[in-house]
Amino acid sequence: MKKTVIARIQVIEGKEKEYLALVEPLIDATWEEPGNLVYLLYRGTQNPSEFMTYEEYVDEAAFNEHCKTELFKSFEEKVRPLLAKEISIQIY
Numbered sequence: 001m002k003k004t005v006i007a008r009i010q011v012i013e014g015k016e017k018e019y020l021a022l023v024e025p026l027i028d029a030t031w032e033e034p035g036n037l038v039y040l041l042y043r044g045t046q047n048p049s050e051f052m053t054y055e056e057y058v059d060e061a062a063f064n065e066h067c068k069t070e071l072f073k074s075f076e077e078k079v080r081p082l083l084a085k086e087i088s089i090q091i092y
Contacts, residue, residue: 001059001060002037002056002057002058002059003056003057003058003059003060003062003063003091003092004054004055004056004057004091004092005053005054005055005056005057005063005089005090005091005092006052006053006054006055006089006090006092007052007053007055007087007088007089007090008050008051008052008087008088008089009050009051009052009053009079009083009087010047010049010050010051010083010084010085011049011051011082011083011084012049012082012083012084013049013084015049015082016048016049018082019051019079019082022075022078022079022082023041023051023053023075023079024041025071026071026072026075027039027041027053029069029071030055030066030072033062033065033066033069034062035057035058035059035061035062035063035065035066036055036056036057036058036062036066037056037057037058038054038055038056039053039054039055039056040053040054040055041053042054049084063091
């Protein structure tokens, strides 16, 4: 069964460029993963410090493989100091 992930991210005001510099390489690499179907980034229109990613994977195993990549692990570590609050993640 397909796995869909929606992550809502709010970065500290003024840290948007740093966040984009971290997330854009992750998105590009994820598109190359065989189990990835979609990985889109959206930015809030009313609050430019708010972002949302929409991801789809062929199944749970593909999503789990994505989470094991070095780039994903590095992103998780490096993004934490930029966050205004915890990332909200919904998985379907």
